[in-house]
Amino acid sequence: MDGEELTEQETALYDRQIRVWGADAQRRLSKSHILVCGMKGTVAEFCKNIVLAGVGSLTLVDDRVATDEALFSSNFLIPPDENVYRGKTLAELCCDSLKDFNPMVRVSVEKGDVSGFDGEFFNKYDVVVVSCCSLATKKSVNEKCRKLSKHIAFYTVDCRDSSGEIFVDLQDHIYSKKNLEETAECKLQYPSFEEAISVPWRALPRRVSKLYFAMRVIEKFEAEGCHPGDVSIADLPGVLKLKKELCEANEVIKAISGKGDPLKNFFFFDAVDGKGIIEDISVSNPKSGS
Amino acid sequence: MASQNQLFSIKGAKVLMVGAGGIGCELLKTLALSGFQDIHIIDMDTIEVSNLNRQFLFRKSHVGQSKAKVARDAVLKFRPHISITPYHANVKDPDFNVDFFKQFNVVLNGLDNLDARRHVNRLCLAAEVPLVESGTTGFLGQVTVHVKGRTECYECQPKPAPKTYPVCTITSTPSKFVHCIVWAKDLLFTKLFGDKNQENDLNVRSTDATSSSEHVEDVFERRKDEDIEQYGRRIYDHVFGYNIEEALSNEETWKNRNRPKPIYSRDFLHDEIAQQNGNVDKDCAAGDPSSVSAMASLGMKNPQDIWCLKENSRIFMEAFKLFFMKREKEIGNLTFDKDDQLAVEFVTAAANIRATSFGIPLHSLFEAKGIAGNIVHAVATTNAIIAGLIVIEAIKVLQNDTNNYRMTYCLEHPTRKMLLMPVEPFEANKSCYVCSESPLTLEINTHRAKLRDFVEKIVKAKLGMYFPLIMYGAALLYEVGDDLDEAMVANYAANLEKVLSELPSPVTSGTTVTVEDLKQELTCNINIKHREEFDEEKEPDGMLLSGWTQASSVEKDDNKSNGNGGSTSNASQAVPVEAEDNVEMDVLSGKKRRLSEISGQDLSSVTDETKNHEKLEVVDDDDDLVMLDDDPGLNKRKRIQ
Numbered sequence: 026m027d028g029e030e031l032t033e034q035e036t037a038l039y040d041r042q043i044r045v046w047g048a049d050a051q052r053r054l055s056k057s058h059i060l061v062c063g064m065k066g067t068v069a070e071f072c073k074n075i076v077l078a079g080v081g082s083l084t085l086v087d088d089r090v091a092t093d094e095a096l097f098s099s100n101f102l103i104p105p106d107e108n109v110y111r112g113k114t115l116a117e118l119c120c121d122s123l124k125d126f127n128p129m130v131r132v133s134v135e136k137g138d139v140s141g142f143d144g145e146f147f148n149k150y151d152v153v154v155v156s157c158c159s160l161a162t163k164k165s166v167n168e169k170c171r172k173l174s175k176h177i178a179f180y181t182v183d184c185r186d187s188s189g190e191i192f193v194d195l196q197d198h199i200y201s202k203k204n205l206e207e208t209a210e211c212k213l214q215y216p217s218f219e220e221a222i223s224v225p226w227r228a229l230p231r232r233v234s235k236l237y238f239a240m241r242v243i244e245k246f247e248a249e250g251c252h253p254g255d256v257s258i259a260d261l262p263g264v265l266k267l268k269k270e271l272c273e274a275n276e277v278i279k280a281i282s283g284k285g286d287p288l289k290n291f292f293f294f295d296a297v298d299g300k301g302i303i304e305d306i307s308v309s310n311p312k313s314g315s
Numbered sequence: 316m317a318s319q320n321q322l323f324s325i326k327g328a329k330v331l332m333v334g335a336g337g338i339g340c341e342l343l344k345t346l347a348l349s350g351f352q353d354i355h356i357i358d359m360d361t362i363e364v365s366n367l368n369r370q371f372l373f374r375k376s377h378v379g380q381s382k383a384k385v386a387r388d389a390v391l392k393f394r395p396h397i398s399i400t401p402y403h404a405n406v407k408d409p410d411f412n413v414d415f416f417k418q419f420n421v422v423l424n425g426l427d428n429l430d431a432r433r434h435v436n437r438l439c440l441a442a443e444v445p446l447v448e449s450g451t452t453g454f455l456g457q458v459t460v461h462v463k464g465r466t467e468c469y470e471c472q473p474k475p476a477p478k479t480y481p482v483c484t485i486t487s488t489p490s491k492f493v494h495c496i497v498w499a500k501d502l503l504f505t506k507l508f509g510d511k512n513q514e515n516d517l518n519v520r521s522t523d524a525t526s527s528s529e530h531v532e533d534v535f536e537r538r539k540d541e542d543i544e545q546y547g548r549r550i551y552d553h554v555f556g557y558n559i560e561e562a563l564s565n566e567e568t569w570k571n572r573n574r575p576k577p578i579y580s581r582d583f584l585h586d587e588i589a590q591q592n593g594n595v596d597k598d599c600a601a602g603d604p605s606s607v608s609a610m611a612s613l614g615m616k617n618p619q620d621i622w623c624l625k626e627n628s629r630i631f632m633e634a635f636k637l638f639f640m641k642r643e644k645e646i647g648n649l650t651f652d653k654d655d656q657l658a659v660e661f662v663t664a665a666a667n668i669r670a671t672s673f674g675i676p677l678h679s680l681f682e683a684k685g686i687a688g689n690i691v692h693a694v695a696t697t698n699a700i701i702a703g704l705i706v707i708e709a710i711k712v713l714q715n716d717t718n719n720y721r722m723t724y725c726l727e728h729p730t731r732k733m734l735l736m737p738v739e740p741f742e743a744n745k746s747c748y749v750c751s752e753s754p755l756t757l758e759i760n761t762h763r764a765k766l767r768d769f770v771e772k773i774v775k776a777k778l779g780m781y782f783p784l785i786m787y788g789a790a791l792l793y794e795v796g797d798d799l800d801e802a803m804v805a806n807y808a809a810n811l812e813k814v815l816s817e818l819p820s821p822v823t824s825g826t827t828v829t830v831e832d833l834k835q836e837l838t839c840n841i842n843i844k845h846r847e848e849f850d851e852e853k854e855p856d857g858m859l860l861s862g863w864t865q866a867s868s869v870e871k872d873d874n875k876s877n878g879n880g881g882s883t884s885n886a887s888q889a890v891p892v893e894a895e896d897n898v899e900m901d902v903l904s905g906k907k908r909r910l911s912e913i914s915g916q917d918l919s920s921v922t923d924e925t926k927n928h929e930k931l932e933v934v935d936d937d938d939d940l941v942m943l944d945d946d947p948g949l950n951k952r953k954r955i956q
Binding site for chain 2: 030043044073077125126127128304
């Protein structure tokens with residue numbers, strides 16, 4: 026990795042972002058493989074940004090067939106033209122559009138249900154992002170990723186109404202941080218999804234965003250019968266875009282490049298008050314936060 | 316949350332976007348997906364390759380085409396039934412007048428320069444249309460809302476003016492790499508390849524009050540029958556060798572500074588001649604002038620490499636030669652362009668050689684290009700976040716949801732756990748000359764400063780009025796316009812050359828001059844105060860405008876009054892930082908009061924020095940969580956210390 030240079034094409038295209046995160050980070054990005062499950066409107070934003078950033082490859086999983094335009098009305102990757110979308114899955118449709126954004130990124134589709142994939146499957150990727158899935162699925166995918174010797178960065182994303190939540194699990198993460206003139210090496214330990222949500226609420230710091238609790242309640246509700254994602258009415262696209270962009274792509278880039286403080290471990294956005302808050306919810310530091 | 320009310324307002328709204336670049340692409344997409352149906356968009360630029368990493372509505376095949384038009388076509392693909400009207404034009408064009416702005420419910424800016432932002436701000440105030448402003452740089456960004464009568468206007472908090480450097484720092488005592496870049500770009504490059512008639516400080520030395528101009532001209536002109544190689548080396552030796560020796564001869568200058576080392580071409584290039592000639596011949600065969608590159612011809616591939624002195628010298632000579640051999644026609648007319656590979660190579664090499672001389676760390680071409688070209692680093696994600704925030708504010712504006720307007724800052728590192736920080740807007744600054752039309756004071760030497768100086772340095776540069784009308788009492792001193800008759804034009808031309816106290820209606824201490832810009836519908840009264848002396852270093856313009864707090868931007872030079880001889884010294888070399896607004900600058904404040912506290916007590920505000928986000932009063936509306944202990948302190952707004 027150290028000996029390889031960016032091509033002239035890459036340098037010209039990525040000039041502006043290289044000035045943000047450096048050539049080394051750009052090189053690492055170009056070798057990374059991302060898996061995304063659940064092609065909702067919000068995830069589409071993430072995909073756009075990560076493809077523009079120049080990752081090595083992006084694989085999409087979503088077997089839902091595009092029948093009803095309502096399914097993807099907030100997904101700008103899918104043209105509202107029946108001749109185009111009829112018969113295809115959401116993943117296929119998004120894949121076609123995404124390839125266009127950056128010919129240097131390999132975008133492909135994987136068929137199947139994310140809960141059915143095994144550890145060997147996930148081992149092909151450096152980053153796994155799941156959305157529109159049940160609590161049980163989030164837990165199981167996270168566990169499978171953690172069992173592998175390779176450190177896979179795991180993210181879940183959910184949007185409800187005007188709020189959004191992101192969960193991050195980087196396991197044992199080592200990264201570099203620039204402090205004025207020096208660069209320090211830092212280490213963070215992330216709890217698994219299961220561990221994080223099993224922290225008794227009583228033990229959490231006082232000012233934890235109420236959204237955390239709201240999300241957990243919704244999850245429980247969904248587990249008891251509803252289809253994930255249907256709980257609330259029209260998601261305002263503005264909000265979705267917002268939350269998506271912020272955490273996802275920036276965070277994934279930080280995780281891959283190993284530079285800069287990554288988010289630990291929950292992020293919430295609430296359009297009502299306009300705040301974007303990070304909460305650290307883990308067993309080891311019950312009094313942390315604030 | 317997408318209430319019926321909101322959807323209704325959105326559907327019926329007519330929105331103007333200014334800028335179809337980084338923020339613009341994201342914004343147009345978000346507006347379309349949010350249900351907006353009538354969007355107008357102005358952008359004068361065409362698409363470049365370096366845009367494609369984030370301006371995702373554009374493809375490689377679109378390079379060269381109008382941003383506004385291509386953006387519109389791309390969005391219509393996924394929202395075919397909405398109306399998007401593109402304008403491939405400059406927002407400062409007279410067509411976009413107050414009446415034009417009046418037709419919109421809200422204006423959304425996605426601009427990249429201060430000038431245009433000020434212009435739009437003034438038009439929005441005149442048209443009484445709310446403005447949502449924004450800016451991004453790398454991972455930082457902010458969105459601010461400006462509604463006439465309710466909040467600050469964009470100019471209430473003075474924005475940092477472009478950074479300037481004292482002339483002697485550039486010509487004699489550089490201490491930072493950027494000084495070397497300015498020297499290489501604005502002096503050397505311009506002298507060799509640009510307009511020869513332009514005044515140039517290249518040989519103005521701090522010691523030498525008598526600049527022997529004939530001598531100077533000789534040096535830079537190519538002599539008759541002079542070989543290109545010889546010419547290049549002669550220039551090299553002159554600027555890096557002779558000029559340094561000359562400067563060293565003045566002991567005063569170097570008392571407290573490191574002495575520079577003169578550098579001569581013979582030390583580095585004597586064995587290169589034969590090799591280079593070979594390469595140059597090969598290049599003669601190739602045809603395309605735009606792909607001419609010194610790096611390519613010398614086989615140096617990596618723009619991230621930091622070249623040693625020898626390599627820089629080779630690049631300097633090669634670039635020099637290539638300009639004269641391959642781009643001869645352009646010489647005399649060239650201006651530095653960051654996308655001109657050869658120009659960037661030349662400037663990088665020259666700056667690096669000078670830096671070597673002065674013991675300043677060298678930089679790669681990539682870095683030098685960023686500095687010389689004032690490149691703003693940018694990523695798609697920050698723009699996308701900001702676009703989302705803009706739409707959220709726009710919807711509030713459409714709903715007249717005034718209590719919920721927020722200025723939102725997107726931070727790189729969380730502050731009190733927040734990556735997105737909303738702040739309540741402030742009320743208008745009563746001493747803002749733009750929205751409160753309060754008068755300014757100008758200290759100036761009325762016997763020495765000419766009207767022309769006043770127009771250039773104050774009216775245009777500081778006040779941003781490019782079509783001014785200047786009056787004293789009932790007398791019209793100067794105006795710009797198409798419909799002026801010859802006599803008036805001649806009269807104004809004559810006035811420009813007169814010193815203020817000798818104008819037909821003399822402008823002396825105690826008088827008030829009125830400046831108007833009809834396009835921006837802005838009037839400004841300036842009280843004149845005569846002052847004899849001005850500090851050459853701190854007030855190089857010889858004038859001081861006050862009345863509203865101006866963020867300090869002139870770099871202080873340690874030079875002890877070495878001046879530049881002559882009282883009509885040129886203005887400092889400007890290195891305009893055309894970056895999108897720096898988040899921290901926006902947070903600086905003078906005295907201001909919160910919107911919601913106007914009727915209540917007067918909470919004193921933050922001092923100028925504070926850039927600390929912690930001290931900002933953040934809107935903190937969280938209810939207590941039911942299960943946790945009640946803490947009454949939580950709900951109280953934090954006061955600014």
